[in-house]
Amino acid sequence: MQTLQHPGHAQQPCPRPKVLSQIMIELECIGGTRTVTGSKYVLRTSQATVLLDCGLFQGRRAESFERNRALPVDVAQLDAVILSHAHLDHSGALPLLWQHGYRGPIYATPATRDLCAPMLADSSAIQASDAAHIDKLIARGVDIAPVTPLYGTADVIGTLELMVGLPYHRKQVVAPGITATLLDAGHVLGSAVVVLDIVDGNQQMRLAFTGDLGHVRLPILRDPEVPTGVQCLITESTYGDRNHGPMSESIDTLATTIAATVARGGKVIIPTFSLERAQEVIFALKRLRADGRLPHVPVYVDSPLTVKITDVFRLHPECFSSEMVEQLRSDDSPFDFAGLQYVSSVEESKAIDALTGPAVILAGSGMCEGGRVLHHLRNGIEDARNTVLIVGFQAEHTLGRRLVEQRRDVRIFGVMHPRNAEVISLDGLSAHADRHDLLDFAQRVRNAGSVASPLRQIIVVHGEPAAQDAFAATLRADGFANVVVPTPMQRIILATSHL
Ligand SMILES: [Zn+2]
Known part of the structure; x- marks a missing residue:
């Protein structure tokens, strides 16, 4: 045989x-x-x-x-x-x-x-x-x-x-x-x-x-x-x-959206796919912070999966662009900056929702079909000071798609909520x-x-x-x-x- x-x-x-x-x-x-x-x-x-x-x-x-x-x-x-x-x-x-x-x-x-x-x-x-x-x-x-x-x-x-x-x-x-x-x-x-x-x-x-x-x-x-x-x-x-808009345009919109939301005392909620979107957004925020374009508010990555996946990124420099390999040679991690906090425990996650001041929150899942982002959306979707920033593709019949479509009311955990938060889509950061x-x-x-x-x-x-x-x-x-x-x-x- x-x-x-x-x-x-x-x-x-x-x-x-x-x-x-x-x-x-x-x-x-x-x-x-x-x-x-x-x-x-x-x-x-x-x-x-x-x-x-x-x-x-x-x-x-x-x-x-x-x-x-x-x-x-x-x-x-x-x-x-x-x-x-x-x-x-x-x-x-x-x-x-x-x-x-x-x-x-x-x-x-x-x-x-x-x-x-x-x-x-x-x-x-x-x-x-x-x-x-x-x-x-x-x-x-x-x-x-x-x-x-x-x-x-x-x-x-x-x-x-x-x-x-x-x-x-x-x-x-x-x-x-x-x-x-x-x-x-x-x-x-x-x-x-x-x-x-x-x-x-x-x-x-x-x-x-x-x-x-x-x-x-x-x-x-x-x-x-x-x-x-x-x-x-x-x-x-x-x-x-x-076609996507230019990435530089999306980075500018990211900066201006966060600044405007922070100025009115709101939170920016970014539903992110743990694999790649999260790391790309973290890297973009790090650059904005270095350029003085990111207000000094806490940035939370509220996703145990993203924490684990970011660790896998650190293990595979063979997959990175030459610019990234260069950055890894220095001690400056591309996925860390002052004010950025990775959150794993449920208690810490709940504590973020209890905060009243402005913040940037990245959480999964990317299409808002599960995960901790649902808790942040439930707590924040009715507050007109907040912004939901969409950075990835949203498939049909998902909550993320309904947000992109600017629906006036959305169902979260089986309950309808009036959507007062602003929704902004950035397709230039798409993978x-x-x-x-x-x-x-x-x-x-x-x-x-x-x-x-x-x-x-x-x-x-x-x-x-x-x-x-x-x-x-x-x-x-x-x-x-x-x-x-x-x-x-x-x-x-x-x-x-x-x-
Ligand atoms: Zn894919």
């Missing part, structure tokens, strides 16, 4: 006999199409099956729970999983794979692997506390269906045992006929563009999957790397229908490429193509319908002939031939 050696694992038998009359390389989009969550793409050849990402669906609670619980992946057929980055909409369903019996390797960069430990543990803890909260509501007579957590600590630990660190640029055979190489995606710490060299019978192709692509010139990370010789590009399109960046990346991939076998197909995923369709139209207008916008569960044939 043919065997395949995975680093850190015993030799594993190759799963299926290969007696086929037809070669077919196909991609099935299980999640992460017509939506920005639930990223899951199955690549099948006649010899192997590889899963790209295994993310959680997020949005309306009951609907998301059902979609997450039903995992339409046959783990017995799966040779390997490759994870583009640690955000939960890409990684958060990995423990379900373990629960369903998957015991093969999960490849990711070493930084992504390290980030998944706190991220998945936090996801499991949030599910447990959500379930407990709903049980309490039911006990009080509220008519609501009980939920059980999707997975627990044992599933998270089992998942982490499967994770194999694959550094950028190192070629790794991940399944029969499939070699993976990870390039820097510049989106969050450890994020990767996944490049797959696929050989199946007489078919041979190079496929690149962007995962989430970074906004160019982010202060902490390097810009995305462009793969060469690609025939099929699977690209995200989160911001495929709009995602905008339309210009995405098109530029696709053009560079085309320009770096092989003359004999050029880029022949672009599959546009990971966007809400308007963004996916707009970006597909942009690509077609730029001369890309074969642009596909898949529907959920659609199978796309990438190559086929009869033997």
Whole structure:
């Protein structure tokens, strides 16, 4: 029997006999199409099956729970999983794979692997506390269906045992006929563009999957790397229908918003994704403080997860831009400044709400769907002196999206509140490429193509319908002939031939 050696694992038998009359390389989009969550793409050849990402669906609670619980992946057929980055909409369903019996390797960069430990543990803890909260509501007579957590600590630990660190640029055979190489995606710490060299019978192709692509010139990370010789590009399109304002403009707005809020005695509440948004905002605040543009008010990072993740950042200077590496050489930590306090305990968190003076509060979750930011919003949303500053993408049906839409009333912990606080959105600090960046990346991939076998197909995923369709139209207008916008569960044939 043919065997395949995975680093850190015993030799594993190759799963299926290969007696086929037809070669077919196909991609099935299980999640992460017509939506920005639930990223899951199955690549099948006649010899192997590889899963790209295994993310959680997020949005309306009951609907998301059902979609997450039903995992339409046959783990017995799966040779390997490759994870583009640690955000939960890409990684958060990995423990379900373990629960369903998957015991093969999960490849990711070493930084992504390290980030998944706190991220998945936090996801499991949030599910447990959500379930407990709903049980309490039911006990009080509220008519609501009980939920059980999707997975627990044992599933998270089992998942982490499967994770194999694959550094950028190192070629790794991940399944029969499939070699993976990870390039820097510049989106969050450890994020990767996944490049797959696929050989199946007489078919041979190079496929690149962007995962989430970074906004160019982010202060902490390097810009995305462009793969060469690609025939099929699977690209995200989160911001495929709009361009961000310049980052300098967003930094200016950050400074003026904080100054105005402090002047009227209010608090600035910044819902932040613990991974990357928080560190980018902390770094921006540090610069403003150094430039004398940040008033001398306390700045709280009220998120135990952010504290843990910031520690992981300190362990991975290999992922940083040269400017950041230079700063790390000095004793001046990029994630600390006078007046900044990291808050872990619940008591300290409650004490922040009891403060009456101005302050800047960063807290998760980034889309206001859970976490401590909900407590700060509940206490602060009705006070017209306060500001909610939105710095990341807000998916449909989330509280964050309703705030961005400037709704007059919002529901927090099941209770409607009049929204008197100001809401300001800053998209220039986004970790995602905008339309210009995405098109530029696709053009560079085309320009770096092989003359004999050029880029022949672009599959546009990971966007809400308007963004996916707009970006597909942009690509077609730029001369890309074969642009596909898949529907959920659609199978796309990438190559086929009869033997
Ligand atoms: Zn992401």
